[in-house]
Every structure is written in C-alpha cells, then in structure tokens.
Amino acid sequence: MKAFSLVLTSLAMAISGMAHGVEIDAKHIERIGPVTQASATTLSKSAQADALRANVVAKLSQANKASKVRVFNQALSWQAATSKVEGEGWLAYRLPVSTQRFTQGTLTVKGLENPQVYLNGQLVKSADKVELELANGDYQLMLLADGLQKDVPFGLDWQGKSDVDELDVTAQQTQRVSAEQLFDSKVISNLTLSPNGKYLLQSTIEYQAAQGDKPIQVTELRKLPDNSVIYRWQDSRPSSAVWSDDSRHLAFVANKQIQLFNVADLTIDIAATELDNVSGLQWFGDSLLFSWEKPFKADDKATSKRFQALEDRWSYWRNNSQLYQLDVASGFIRQLTDSKITSSLLDSNADNGSLLLTRSPVDYKAPAHGITQLIELKVADLSETIIGEYRSFSGALYADDGMYITAGPRFMDGTGMQDPNIEVNDYDGQLYWRDAKGNVSALSKAFDPAIGSMIKLENDDLLVTVTEGDRSPLYLFDKRKSRFSLIDTGVDMVDGFSVATKQSSPTLVVAGTSATAPQKAYRMSLNSSRKQVLFDSQKQNYADTRLGKIEDFDFTNKHGHNIDGRVYLPADFDANKKYPALVYYYGGTSPVGRHFTGRWPFNLWAAQGYVVYVLQPNGATGYGQAFSGRHVNAWGKYSADDIIEGTKAFLNAHSYVDAKRVGNMGASYGGFMTMYLATKTDIFAASMSHAGISNLSSYWGHGWWGYGYSGVASRGSFPWNNPELYVEQSPLYHADKITTPLLLIHGNADTNVPVGESHYMYTALKLLGKEVELVEFNDQDHHINTRQARFDWWNTTMAWFDMKLKDEPQWWNSLYPETTDK
Template sequence: MRANLVAKLSQEHKASKVRIFNQALSWQTATSTAEGEGWLAYRLPVSTQRFTQGTLTVKGLENPQVYVNGQLVNSADKVELELVNGDYQLMLLADGLQKDEPFSLDWQGKSDVDELDFSAQQTQRVSAEQLFDSKVISNLTLSPNGKYLLQSTIEYQAAQGDKPIQVTELRKLPDNSVLYRWQESRPSSAVWSDDSKQLAFVANKQIQLFNVADLSIDIAATELDNVSGLQWFGDSLLFNWEKPFKADDKATSKRFQALEDRWSYWRNNSQLYQLDVASGFIRQLTDNKITSSLLDSNADKGTLLLTRSPVDYKAPAHSITQLLELNVADLSETMIGEYRSFSGALYADDGMYITADPRFMNGAGMQNPNIEVNDYDGQLYWRDDKGNVTALSKDFDPAIGSMTKLENDDLLLKVTEGDRSPLYVFDKRKKRFNRIDTGVDMVDGFSVTTKKSTPLLVVAGTSATAPQKAYSMSLNSSRKKVLFDSQKQRYADTQFGKIEDFDFTNKHGHNIDGRVYLPADFDANKKYPALVYYYGGTSPVGRHFTGRWPFNL
C-alpha cells in the first residue's frame, strides 16, 4: 500500500496539494514536530556531483521507510545510500512521530567528498532510468486509407524489474483515440488488407483477422509455430514458416558446415506458404534446402519476388544472393540473377527497384572505379522488364537503407545522411530525391499510406537532445500533428546541456563531423574532464537521443 502511495506522490512531486480519499492535503515545511496524528510523509530533493555513499540517519519517526526516486531503499532508522552523480527525490513515510525524540535527518558521508546537496531544484539532470526505461514507440503500421494506426510501445518500471511492459493499440486518426488494446498475446507481423477493413496478424500460434467494423477477431489458421512475414496476396495471405534445426541429442560434437554455422539459428529452414482465408487451406509454395525469403508480391501478375543465400566464399563480399521470381499458379521459378551485392527489391509497373551497394552489376553505382567505395553506401537501381539496370542514386550522397513503394511508383526512402537518419521521397518521373521535414534527426520508425494519391505519413524519432516524438503528416506538407511526446511524459522537468559542433579536418583533407555534449550546468570559466567517443568503422555515430551509449548521460 505504501509503495502505491509513494509512486503517486513521486509522479506529482511538483504539486502543492495531494488528494487522498477525496481529502485535499497540503505539503508543509518540515519541523521537528508535526501537528495532528497518523502517518507522515516527507520529501526533499537530493543532488550529488560524483558517486556518493554514506549513511542517512532518521530520528524521531515511528517505523520510517526511506525511498529514493519512488523505490524503497530500506525500512530502518539508519539507511546506507549509494548514489551516482545526479539529481534525486528522497521520500520518507512513517507511522507517526516518536514522543520522546524530535524529528531530524543526519547525513554522514563515507569520506569528506561524499556530500549531498539538499537544495531545491527547479529542474533535474537526465537520469539513466529516464533514458532506458521511458515509454517509446516500437512499431507503427498505418492502414492504406490512413484512418487507422496500429501502434506498439515498450517501457520498463522498477517494480517489474527487467520485464518490459509492451502494449499494442489500434488508434483512430486523426483524433488519435484508442479503439482496441492488446497487452497479452500482442499482434506480430501485422498487415492491413487493401480495403483497410481487416488486419491480419500472428498471435497465440494463430493467424488472426481483426475486423475493424465491429472489433471482432476471426481465426484464419491455428497451430502455427514460428510463422512471420505476413503479406496479403489478393484475398489470400503469404507467410514464412520456419522449421527449427533439431540437433542429434546423442551427438557429442558438431561438424561445422560453414562460417555461418557459428550462429545458432543458421540451420533453421524457412519456406513460403499461402493461406486461403475463406477455406483455411494452406499450401506450400517453396521447398528448398536453403531458406526462401519473400521480398514482394504482385497479385495481378500472380508472381512473387524471393531470395536465397547459398554459401559462396569465392569472391568479396564472400556471400551471394539469388533473386528469383516465383509463379504462384504453377510454382515455377525463374532466376533473375545472383549478386555479391544485394539488399532488397520491389516490383514496379514496368520493372523493379533494387537496393545494393555501389559494386552492384560490376560497379554500376560507383562514381569513380579507381576510388575504394564503402559497402555500406546503399544505392538505388532500376531494372526494367528486359533486364537492363540503371543506377539512380550515383550522385545522391546519403546511404539508402529501406524503401517503400507508393501508389504512383515513387519511393519513400530511409537513409543515413552524415550523423542523421532522415526520410526522402524519390520522384520516379523526375528522377529526383526530395528530403522530408520530419522534425527529428533520427527516424526510429515510420509507416505510410501506399494507396492514396496524397500519402499520409506517421513517423517516430528523436534528436540529439530531444526524446522521442511521433507525428502524422502529409508527404506534400510540412504541417505535423503530434501523436506521442515523450518530452511531456517523462522529461518535463529535465534540463539538458547544450550541444556544439566539433568538426575538424584530418591530414588527408577530409572533414570529420563531431559534436560536444556540455554539462547541464556548464560554466565556460571552468575546466572539465572529457569523454571522447569515436567509431572507426564505416557507419557514423548517429544523433540518437539514447541507445547503447546515451551521450546525454
């Protein structure tokens, strides 16, 4: 019960009044004695400037409990504290005052430098708990008509330990109201039907169909383990069904078949299947010793694009990808090509888009064949129906990652541009790339309506000193509607230090981008120690708000 109370009081630590059983209680300045009878609550700010440890002694309280940032440290009159550099809220709950001893708090540091500052703070420095535990959007799936958004979030709470709290909600746009919520048995591999009336997904070893009109759920197929990658194909569904590799229980050793065998999942085999939604009948579309991966489908032509990756170390990049087209009617396969450099492919009206590195098709994406290129420099190519390949992004500097095809055959591209990750639209007719103003430095996730002449975009992302926000916007307008704002939820009273550019030119004449994160209370007249983080590989250090190395902390 006390834990519930402390959690509520911690959330409202700025409030001057608290309502308990419809009774308004006011916070008052603490004294050695208190008026009235019953339980007592004390709160005070605590700040440290380094790792600090020592003993907090509580006198004059009956059965005191000491909480730091809402978490119980101990139920005792002497409590050992170990605090990293940061700002905290200390709270004490007690059954009442002792009659024979006045209330007081005493701090005894382990050494002379273990000091606590109890001064009131209008803002607080960012904490590790905020950066790692705050709620963020993990997935966005927009309906083709732009009226509905399937949104998944993840967060952590101290009471739950390392177990994430994950919720998936069906929201109605543009008012962002919740129509349906899943917390247990959440949908995975969710995909909308073209008419936006049904949402197919995997849950509880089933393929389920959610009907938007009446919020009902139909079961399309059952007893399906390891199913993923749903795609609508007319009135049927395509999916990958994986068969895990089962080792010989009696074997005392394992013969490695390839370098990839160091991955525990490498011998698992996944093939493509088709589910007739009306009858529930399932048929197998591919049967191969090598996993078949679905890239795209064309229901009008009755064909699928798929890839396989046999082991082949004969030449750099010491792997090979087979691109194939499958005729769904007779299950015949046509080999389109085998490539050392390949990322993905999508059908278009009179050909297909392909993403690969600059070495694709004998270096078709290289600006200068005499200059070594970066394999991470994703390029965009066009392959016409006759097999002719054209480089589309040779003079486009950003590295192209994912691509989504729009109704008019234009593309929405997520790219890496310096230390940012924005979105671009590729105009097929004009052969031009146009950057979208998403309002964030790093796009975490996005979804776009592919069946509308004026596509609607939902995007979630962060900037170097701005936590995650999610917007909805039209592709041809910079006006945005906020759908989610972590700043207001968890960082309203948090102060961040400023960021300054720290670029320099190396001995080869190349400009190296850098940045400096200054302390929140930075004083230009003082000297500070500095942590230097650099990455010597081929990918930049992005301007993520948090992550594996949260620079704001």
C-alpha cells in the first residue's frame, strides 16, 4: 500500500536530557460545536453524564470532516479549531496523534470548562491534566467540554516524561491497525444455509470496550439473494440450528427448549421443553435426533477422587451423552442409545432408518492410545452393529451405496499411506470410501492437502475443508470422477461455510480471511466463480486502516525440502532503513495459517515497526505425508534446523533487517520449539515461549492431551524404551546451553500444558544465572481469550521485544516496574 504523505509536528524537545513541554499546533485540531442549549442539554449536569458522553463520542468518531452531524435541530460539521466560536454550549475537539514507540507524558487542556479526554473513543480522565501511556500506534484524541472558559484561549500542551516521549500530530487520513480493531471488530461466527438456498441463518460476534469481556452476539435470519433481515435474535439466541429438508422449518435449541421456527409466518412453536444440555440436532424424516448430556455430579463432601482412567484428567470425561428422538407432531421423546460410554451421532439416513454413531472405550493397547467404535444403529428395533474399531478415525457420512470416512493415513492397516516405507503423521487427515460390502479404498492418497471436515451434496459429491500449506480452502470431491477441484472462495482461510444441499446447482455461502484482508462473506454457486458480497469487515471496521505488504519467502533446506514462508512488512516500510525482526513458527503438526487476525497478530507486530517472518518447518500437515511424517519421534530434530536455516536465509535475502535484532517466539509446541532453539543457537537476540513444553516426560504424563498427543508425536516411544528422545529432546536437560534472554509466558490455569513446564525452565535458568522472565496470567488456560487479558498478553510480548530488540525498556518497565514489595 502506498504510504500517505504525512505532515508531522514534533511535540517534544530535548534540553539537557529533560523533556520540554510544547503547545500543540491548533491547525491539526478540529472542533464541532458549540451545541447550543436550545438543541441539547449540558452534558455534565445529567445523572447519566458518563453514558451520554460515551454515546456522543461514539457518534462523533464516525463522522468524517465532510459529513454533517445533526444534534436535535442543529446541523454541525467538523471545522478548524481556529475558526470563530459562535454561541455557547458544549463542544468537542479531535486530533490524530501517532507514536513510533511506547510514549508517556501529560496532556494539559487549557480554556475548556469541565474537559473530558477520550482516546480512541474511551474515556481516559475528566481533568485538565491527563497522564497518557501510548503504545506504538495511531490514535484519535477527542475532548468534550461543557463550554469555553472566559478570557482563557483554548490550547493543548504536551509534556513528555523524558526526551524520547515524542507525540506526533499528523494530517494523515489513515491509521495503522490496532489491537482493539483486531479483537473487537464484528465477524461472522456461524453460517447455516437452507437446503433450497433461499434463507441464511447468520451469527456474528463483536466486542466493545464498555462491555469488557462480554461479547455482543447476534443471530439473524436473512433472505437471499437480497440479504435482507427477516428475523433477529440477540437474547436467547439459537444453537444447534438445523433446517428441515423442505426449508420450511428451522429447528434449534434455546431456553432449554427445542423450538421450531416457521419461515412462512415467522412464528415459533415449542417442540419440547425442560431439556438442559441438549445439542446436535438433526432432522430424521419428520422427527428430530439430538444428543442429551448428563453431567457427572461429584460428591461435594468427598475428600478424594479415585481416577478411573487416564481420561479422568479431562474435566468432562465422566459426563455421559446419549441419543434421543423427538416426534415433532406429538412431542413424544424416546431414548435411542443407553450406554455407559458416550454415544456421538455422526450421520443419519431416514430412508433406511439407520444412524451412524461412535463410542470411545478406554483402550491403551496401541498408539495413539485410544480407540473409536463406528456403530450403525437401526432405529426401528434399536439394534446396533459395530462396523469397526479404529485407532485412526475422524468421521463418517452415509452415501447411496456406501459411506465416506475421514481418518489418518494408517486407517485400515495403512490403506491411506502414500509410501509404506516412510513415517506418517496420524493427524494428516485422509478421505476414504467404504462400499456396501465393507471394502475400503483410499480417495486422497495422491492428494497432499490434509482433509478436515466434509459435507455431502445431493448427488453424493463432497465439499471438504483441507489444510493446504498455510491456507485452508474448500475443495469439491467429484465422486464419479474421483477428483478433487479447488473452489475459488475468494479467501485464503475459510472460517465457516454452508451449502444448499437440495439444489441441482448448489448455492454456497462462505466466510473467511486472508493474510492482509479481514473477513468477508460471499454467496456463490458451486458452478460459477461469480460472488455476491454478504459481509465485508474491511468496509465496516478497517476502511481507514493501512497495512503493510506481505511477500512470500520460501527456501530450500539442506535436505532439498521446500520450506514455505511469508514476510510481513511494516505499514510505512522504507527499504533504506534497518528494522528489527520477529520469527514465528509452530513446529508441531499444523502450519501457521494465513489468518488476518487471531491470537498471533502478525499485522499488529508489523504496524509496530517489525518485519515478521513466518515459516512452516518440517512436520506440518498440508505439504504431503512425507513432510508431515517428520513430526513423528523428532521433537525438534528437523524443525529446529529448518527454523535456524530459514532465519539465516531470510536475513541474507532481506538487507533491511538488522541481523543483530532478531527475536523468535512460539506457543505450545511452538513454545517448546523456542526453548529447544535456545539450546541450539544464539542467532536470536531475544526469545518468547508461551505455554511451552520444557520436559517431554512430564508433559506426556501430566498434560491434558499429553499421552494421546505423544501417541502420535512420539509414536511407540516411552521414557523407558527411548530415554534418549525424552531427555535429549527436552530443553530442560540442556538449559545450561542457553544464552538468549528468554521470556516465559503461561496461563496459571493451563490444563493442556501445565504451568509447571515454564516453571521448570525458569528454575533452571535462575539457578544458572541466565536472563529469564516468567509472567503468569491469572485464571487463563492454554489460550488467552478474554479481551483485557489478550491485550495484556500482547503488550507483554511486544514490550519484551521492544526492550531487547529496540533498546526501549520503558514499556516493559511500565508494565512490570521493579519493586521490593513481597
């Protein structure tokens, strides 16, 4: 994106090492008002003053310079702050401000009655002197006031805390992307298209600062193709929604009820009530199938718990869910399954009166130390037939003369393996066909992308989600031709999709993002690439946002493998400058996708002045079975070499990156990779490990998914038969080799990778006198998802790298000041 020419006014000057206060040039400030008393009451006199002001700021923030703002009978527009003030009443001022580093200082407001200072729409303080702490970024500063003081001219002064705390007032028309945008902006969370393609049930989620961690969630029934809303839910929103085959009724769960929405007259009937913990609705002819869970109730007086199995480390394992059938006409419900093991519904066939379901009994005899029973149930007499027991299984769907199955390459004695002489990764999903006689054939053996979910069309073709390199597209599988065809969805990463299964030329709706493009949703036909835009986050939330460019960067490693990568450039990139860089990877079994946002905001890091290199080392799915198979019994052996070699190649190819200011980070398996890399190289100037594994044996024995995941990643290897793997590949046992400053971040409620994994490394490095920091996030699990905690986590990460790679410790010191308190 071409950088806009900016007019900058420096607002801090260094005098003998001290910051000097400077008045902000009023030519960069805009004013609206005064709003006369005939039009609106004085904001500060109402008991609801804060809410009134917040609403005013929200509305004014949306108004551009050319647009009119009507306040009751008074038409207003933004004008120069230096223009003559006509009349009396409350006023608003705004100005854009930018920082190029973490900046602290005091804003002094002169000449206003009862000023309130807002930053990006959020109240900072009601005062004429306001302390500001600003991360590297672009902001809108707004002031509300009840009026002007007599004989005191309006003005704003900035006093930086030190000579580095410069505030820039700019004439720019766009802003760099912010953390709040990436987290708060509205996105589509679910799409459910009617079988005839005429109606779309769409759910969205967004956040507002005033709401804190509570999301704003809305579900709407929309009519296609005009995308008009015909019904809306905000409270008691539908869950488990499913359309009847004739598209006349939408069944869903709400308020502990199964409800039926009639599209013709927009009425709702209650089909069943007092149904707590009900989910997974499916139509079965004129009846409904559903899962009903009975939560396990522990003895609250018990002082101990006897474990029944390794699965008892899972909080939900003793809950029991069984299948039920609801006769919609009469409201009668009958139980279809009754087992001590949860029964999970996969698919149903009303024509032959059968269901496909799974159960997972405890069985540790072979990796991955679990087993899945695939069962067919006849609804007429409730008889069950076990089709098979599998250790590599994901799902199954009925088709006219058999069924589709998704599973790993080893399914049915390795039917899906491309080469029986290589190691394969059981997480590398494959597609199979099981005919009516029980014969199984592999459909995706020659197809490198990893198969994910699947939906069957009326003609028995499939829509499948796949992992293909660092993208997650949709493919159509043509059953008759046994061929996969890529669908042009217009996005790199499909977040969600739905298809009209009863159309001869099916309509598809899809929502997704790309690396530097926020979420869009389209309506299209499977037989055409023409698209109708249904939702565009770019227009709604990022219209005035500028992003840096992204470039592909692949290299060939020493073994001749192509290693996929991409590079994010700062928004205002200048090739003549030297930039610090951040290297990110996962290293586990999944590639790092090209999502626009998420827990790892590459676009935000680039906006804060870093070049970001993301690479996909050996072990990732989506690049073929040989590539993903190198994940097994390796624990860093291949991936660490790829990351080190890739970083060197990246530095050699990008002269604008300062090789002495390169940091690296990863989470979970990527956190393990970060610690492991620290024992192998000093190429990085600083590192961050989030929720990383430091001791393979302890994670295997205690982690939430430890033994099961290790059954794939360490297939056939245990501490007693392969101690070399569990010791030599564990970073903890090589902590003495670490010289890179290391930040360890962990949620102290992490059940997947227990927080002790970071404590082990912290203890080792402290005793060794190495530079290490440990930051725990209270009550956070493996993923830090709540709004404020997410911002604090992002800030902690970037403050660490600012300190180590930019020699700017102020942000870190502000977040974590030195203290003698105990």
